[in-house]
Amino acid sequence: MIRIYDYVLSGSCYKVRLFLSILGLDYEAVPVDFFPGRTHKSPEFLEINPLGQIPVLEDGDLTLRDAQAMLVYLAGKYDPARTWYPEDAEAQGRIAMWLAFAGGELMNASAARLHDMLSYDFDIEKVRAAAHDALRVLDDHLTDVEIGGGEWIVGGGPTIADIACFPYVALSGDGGVAHDDYHAVRRWMYRVKKIPGFVVMPGIFEN
Amino acid sequence: MTITDDAASLNEWYAVAGMDDLRVNGPRRTRLLGQDIVIEPAANGAPCVATAGEGAGRELPSQVLYGYVWASLGEPARSPLDMPEFAEDRRRFVDCGTVTVRTSPYRVVENFLDMAHFPYVHTGILGEEPLTVVEDYTVEIRQPEDEIWATDCTFYQPKAAMSAEGGIQTRYEYRVGAPCVTVLYKTCPVVEDAWDLIGIFVQPREEDLCDVHVWMLLIDDATPLASLLSFQHMIFVQDRSILENQVPAGIPLDVGAEMAIPGDKMSMTYRRWLRQKGIVFGTSRATA
Amino acid sequence: MTTATFSKDAWYAVAAVDAVGPGEVMPATLFGTERVLWRDADGEAHVWDNRCIHRGMRLSFGFVDGDRLCCRYHGWAFGPDSQCVRIPAHPDMTPPGDFRIPAAPSVEAGGLVWTTLDDAAEFPGVSALDGLVFCRTVAFAADAAAVAAILDDAEFALPGGGAPDGFDRSLEPGGITVIRASGENGVTLAVALQPVGPGTCQAHVFAGPVSGDAAALRRHFARWAQRLRLQVAAGQEAAA
Numbered sequence: 001m002i003r004i005y006d007y008v009l010s011g012s013c014y015k016v017r018l019f020l021s022i023l024g025l026d027y028e029a030v031p032v033d034f035f036p037g038r039t040h041k042s043p044e045f046l047e048i049n050p051l052g053q054i055p056v057l058e059d060g061d062l063t064l065r066d067a068q069a070m071l072v073y074l075a076g077k078y079d080p081a082r083t084w085y086p087e088d089a090e091a092q093g094r095i096a097m098w099l100a101f102a103g104g105e106l107m108n109a110s111a112a113r114l115h116d117m118l119s120y121d122f123d124i125e126k127v128r129a130a131a132h133d134a135l136r137v138l139d140d141h142l143t144d145v146e147i148g149g150g151e152w153i154v155g156g157g158p159t160i161a162d163i164a165c166f167p168y169v170a171l172s173g174d175g176g177v178a179h180d181d182y183h184a185v186r187r188w189m190y191r192v193k194k195i196p197g198f199v200v201m202p203g204i205f206e207n
Numbered sequence: 208m209t210i211t212d213d214a215a216s217l218n219e220w221y222a223v224a225g226m227d228d229l230r231v232n233g234p235r236r237t238r239l240l241g242q243d244i245v246i247e248p249a250a251n252g253a254p255c256v257a258t259a260g261e262g263a264g265r266e267l268p269s270q271v272l273y274g275y276v277w278a279s280l281g282e283p284a285r286s287p288l289d290m291p292e293f294a295e296d297r298r299r300f301v302d303c304g305t306v307t308v309r310t311s312p313y314r315v316v317e318n319f320l321d322m323a324h325f326p327y328v329h330t331g332i333l334g335e336e337p338l339t340v341v342e343d344y345t346v347e348i349r350q351p352e353d354e355i356w357a358t359d360c361t362f363y364q365p366k367a368a369m370s371a372e373g374g375i376q377t378r379y380e381y382r383v384g385a386p387c388v389t390v391l392y393k394t395c396p397v398v399e400d401a402w403d404l405i406g407i408f409v410q411p412r413e414e415d416l417c418d419v420h421v422w423m424l425l426i427d428d429a430t431p432l433a434s435l436l437s438f439q440h441m442i443f444v445q446d447r448s449i450l451e452n453q454v455p456a457g458i459p460l461d462v463g464a465e466m467a468i469p470g471d472k473m474s475m476t477y478r479r480w481l482r483q484k485g486i487v488f489g490t491s492r493a494t495a
Numbered sequence: 496m497t498t499a500t501f502s503k504d505a506w507y508a509v510a511a512v513d514a515v516g517p518g519e520v521m522p523a524t525l526f527g528t529e530r531v532l533w534r535d536a537d538g539e540a541h542v543w544d545n546r547c548i549h550r551g552m553r554l555s556f557g558f559v560d561g562d563r564l565c566c567r568y569h570g571w572a573f574g575p576d577s578q579c580v581r582i583p584a585h586p587d588m589t590p591p592g593d594f595r596i597p598a599a600p601s602v603e604a605g606g607l608v609w610t611t612l613d614d615a616a617e618f619p620g621v622s623a624l625d626g627l628v629f630c631r632t633v634a635f636a637a638d639a640a641a642v643a644a645i646l647d648d649a650e651f652a653l654p655g656g657g658a659p660d661g662f663d664r665s666l667e668p669g670g671i672t673v674i675r676a677s678g679e680n681g682v683t684l685a686v687a688l689q690p691v692g693p694g695t696c697q698a699h700v701f702a703g704p705v706s707g708d709a710a711a712l713r714r715h716f717a718r719w720a721q722r723l724r725l726q727v728a729a730g731q732e733a734a735a
Contacts, residue, residue, distance in 0.1 A: 008437045009444055031433035035440070036228065036304035039433070117306055117447070140721055143631050147713045174448065176309075180522055181634035181697070183514050190519055202444035205567060206330075207518075207558045317550075323584035327570045339570065339583035449568050452553040454529070454546050466548045466594055470584040 002027040004070075005048065005056040007034040009117075011110055011167035013055040014201045015067040015102075016074075019163045022197035023078050035118055068099040071160040084160050094154045095161045102164035105134040109168040112175025124176075131177045135185060138165065142184035151191055158195055166192050170204045208413065209261060210242035210280065213488040217281030219385055222408030222420050223269075224276040227302045229254055238412040239280060240488060246276050274300055275408060275420060288354065288384030292404055292424055299428065303421035303439045305410075310450045311489040312387050312411040313458040313481060315419055318446050319389050319407055320381050320473040322362050328445050331365050338363040341470030348480065355383040355480060357473045368403070369438040370430050371396050381473060386481060387411060398426045405439070414489045415456035419443070457491030464491070499643035499666050501690040504613035507670050508687040508699045511629045512606055515540065520564065522555035525612055527692040530599055531555045532608060535562045535575055542601035542610040543577055548594060607687060607699055609669065619668035623685055627703035630716040634697050635727050639670065639690035642698060642727060646672040646686060649723065653680055654715040684716060 002020065006013045006029040020027050032054050033039045041052045049056045049065045056063065057070045059077075064070050075085035085095060108130035114120035115127065141153065153161040170189055172179070179186050192198065193207060200206050211217065217240060224235045229248040236245050236259060243260030244267065256269040256278040269278040273293055292298060308315055318324070323341045325334025344360040360379035367377045380392040380402070390406035404424040411417050421443055423435065459465055460482045467475050481490070501507075509523035510532055520533040522545055529545035531554040541564070545555050552568040559565070563572040563580060571590075572581040579594035601610045605624030635642050643666075651674070652658055659676035667673055670688040675681065682702060689697040702716040 008441045031431065031437045033433040033436055035436070036225075036231075036302065037432070037436070116309070117444070118304075119307055143717055144714065147631075147710050147717060149710070173451075174444075178522075180524065180691075183510070183521075183632050186521060187514070187516070187519075190516075202441050203448045205556070205558070321569075323569045326583065327567060336570075336583070340586060341584040448556075449552060452556055453551040453568075454553060455551065459551075465550055468549075468582055468585055468588070 003030060003058040004028075005030050005032050005040075005045075005054050007032050007040075007054055009202060010034065010054055011113075011171050011201070012053075012067040014167045015164055016055050016057060016070050017201070018167070018199055019071055019074055019084075019160065021199045022163070022195055023074060023084075024197060025074070025078060066103065068103045068160075068164050071099070071163055075160050083157050084163075086155065086159070091155055091159070095159055098153050098161035099164050101134070101137070102161075102168070105130065105137070106165060106168050108134055109172040109175055109177055112177055113168075113171055114175075116175045128175065128177055131172055131175065132181075135169065135172065135177065135179070135182050138169065139182040139185045142188050146184055146187070151188070153188075158192070162188075162192055167201070167204075171201075174203050208238065208241050208243070211240045211414075211488045213240075213486065214281065215485040216240055216386070216411070216488040218279070218283050219281070219387070220270075220277045220279050220283050220287045221387060221410050222275040223256060223278045223410055224254070225302050225305060225420055226254075226271065226274050226276065228305065229276070237410070237418065239278065240411055241413060242280055244278065246278075274302055274422065285353070288352070288382070288388060288390070290390065290404070290424075292402075297426055299425050301423040301425065301432065301435055301439075303423060303436055303443075305418050305420050306440075306443055306447065307416070307418050308447050308450050309416055310453060310456045311415055311458045311491075312409040312417040313477075313486075313489050314450055314453055314456065315407065315409050315417060316383065316387065316389050317458065317474045317477060318450055319391070320357070320383070320477060321471075322360060322379070323470050324446075324449070325362055325364070328449055329442055333364050333367065333442065334362060335365050343469070344472065346472045346476050348476070352384075355381075355473070355476055357381040367394065368396050369434045370427060383477060383480075386484065386486060387417075395426050397429075401426055403427070411489055455491040457489055459491040460486075499640065499670070499672065499688070501639045501643075501670060501688070504611065504616050505670065506602075506609050506611040506616060506618050506668075507689050508607040508609050509542070509689055509697075510608045511632060511699055512540075512603055512608060513629070514632065515608070518559040520555055520557055520559060522553070523608075523610070523689075524691045525610070526690055528612055529553070529555075530610060531557070531564070532601075532610075533557075533559060533564050535559060535564075537562060539575065540601060540603055540608050541575060541577070542599045542608070543573075544597040544599070546596075547571060548579075548596060554596065606701065621667070621669050621671065621687075623667035623669075623671050623673050624687075624701050627683060627685055627701040628705055628709055628713060630700040630702050630713045631720055632697055632699050633717075633720040633724050634691075634695065635724055636695060636731050637727050638694060639688040639696035642696055643670075643672060643688060645723070645727065645730075646674065649674060651676070651682075651684060651716070651719050653682055654712050655680060682712075684719075 108127045111122045111127040115122045224246040234247045245259045256267045258265040267278045326339045346357045364377045365374045377394045383389045387409040392402035395401040395403045408420040523530045523532045531545040547566040556567045565572045570583040574580045577596040577598040579590035599610045605621040660678040663675040672686045674684045685701040687699040700720045
């Protein structure tokens with residue numbers, strides 16, 4: 001059975017929970033006392049993930065850190081139709097670009113949220129501005145996609161690029177980063193919510 | 208930022224730090240009613256609370272109670288509420304941490320007292336359609352404590368607690384011990400005829416910003432800590448998304464400013480009670 | 496050209512008609528006043544005060560159930576006439592007549608949803624957008640008046656390449672600036688400005704006529720708008 005080290009409020013963990021639900025896979029969620037206990041930074045947990053981060057995924061002998069890596073693995077292993085992570089190089093290149101964005105620039109929205117909710121020490125003006133920059137990039141891309149008749153970040157259907165980007169986009173309001181300016185993003189969020197197997201997390205509504 | 212001049216707000220006790228937090232993270236620099244303060248753990252004895260920033264260096268009256276450091280910027284007439292359950296050996300205290308919410312402290316308390324939102328905000332957990340009816344309940348202000356109590360509250364809950372197996376008709380009692388202090392008593396899934404306690408001590412930092420110290424006092428030795436925290440955090444952050452989107456942030460105390468229905472008895476009593484105390488800080492004034 | 500003014504009692508575009516589909520909800524702000532724009536299952540658009548009368552919850556976080564907008568907090572349902580029709584906590588109660596959300600006048604015309612803060616203002620009509628297609632909406636970190644001033648001098652390249660001989664500009668009702676490229680391959684660009692608040696506005700960009708590849712035309716002017724956005728932001732930074 002797939003196991004994930006999980007925390008209910010973590011957007012990164014939610015990337016994996018969401019995709020597992022969409023794929024219809026059973027899994028065991030091991031709750032980690034992320035807050036206030038910070039056990040993800042404990043010596044015991046560092047043996048599971050030396051970066052001291054969640055989620056961590058275990059499947060048989062495989063252990064993975066990094067939510068984006070988990071999406072790649074789960075799509076390759078459990079999606080025989082290969083729609084979530086297509087086999088062609090161009091799609092994979094484009095998906096990789098957006099996975100890096102989801103784990104990179106978009107994480108400014110996560111930082112703003114951690115600052116606003118749990119008093120993490122960040123330069124809040126800076127991270128909020130950077131979060132807006134990231135949302136603007138995504139919105140421009142999705143606007144261009146819509147002009148071309150498309151609906152998803154890469155290609156003609158949802159891929160792991162959409163799953164990776166969705167959580168921190170949808171949660172950005174928790175960090176004071178609203179979606180008012182990002183119309184294409186808003187429409188895309190409605191589409192993601194309609195994917196069969198879609199589940200919510202605190203801060204995200206189902207419709 | 209300067210300290211408020213609202214006497215009614217100043218003359219209360221507020222929880223300003225969790226003892227666990229001080230133990231692990233050291234001194235806590237924060238704000239109370241616009242006044243910067245610092246709480247320093249002491250090697251022997253109780254932590255010390257003093258003003259910082261503007262008007263720094265004044266030591267504030269403080270006490271340790273229920274796992275938290277309490278302080279006051281004024282002269283409270285009474286001690287914080289009495290919860291004898293804290294003396295019971297069979298109970299487990301869980302410090303769920305402190306979450307910051309951008310709204311008035313009284314909006315936070317009012318949400319805590321509300322059941323009608325269970326099917327919508329905590330869907331599939333504390334409530335679900337079509338069982339949305341809020342049955343009649345009793346509200347009274349108990350004297351001489353001057354506390355609001357709501358009793359005979361009940362709501363069907365698909366998953367009332369982490370340990371719950373299947374839906375139950377949960378019974379609740381709600382208590383407001385002070386404007387920023389509230390605790391609920393809910394059906395204990397583990398022991399019959401006992402209550403579990405869940406409480407929030409709201410620390411008003413600014414009129415539209417507060418730190419909410421969340422805790423539980425349960426009869427439950429079995430459920431792992433991380434699971435208990437997970438459940439409570441889920442519920443709280445679901446509420447936070449609502450709280451940060453109520454307009455205006457300040458709670459309107461004028462009658463008729465917002466519409467009320469029979470199930471809102473608790474919130475109407477709470478607002479009337481705040482109005483009678485003359486609370487101004489954190490309220491939406493008519494001229495604002 | 497006369498200076499564009501943005502008075503509070505005029506009508507402004509707040510979204511392209513396709514910005515909000517049936518069953519969808521979005522916030523829309525004019526002069527700092529928040530509205531909710533939602534489209535019911537029958538496709539009709541509504542613009543209301545963005546606040547539930549019960550506990551002040553932003554209705555833009557709500558959900559659509561058929562022809563009703565429901566508040567996310569307690570599920571109160573409001574019908575197309577903004578009257579509360581159901582209170583889930585008391586399903587047998589008929590909500591009183593004064594349980595209604597203040598509704599704003601709204602019109603769909605020229606491919607945009609329009610509203611105004613002044614109930615008495617008459618909708619001017621927007622023939623300026625006839626024959627043009629919606630390209631995109633873009634947000635600017637500047638007042639509508641500042642962006643209108645920039646549009647006074649703004650130019651664009653032709654979709655097929657090359658620069659027009661010249662440009663004619665006009666101000667049209669509804670906060671619309673029209674820039675017509677003169678010459679054989681004349682193309683018209685129209686920008687409907689939405690004064691959101693101090694230091695921020697949105698621009699709904701249209702262009703036409705479409706001959707052949709509509710997507711190419713839309714893409715061309717979407718990119719133009721993005722470049723202008725960058726220019727405005729840089730200008731603001733330089734000024735700061």
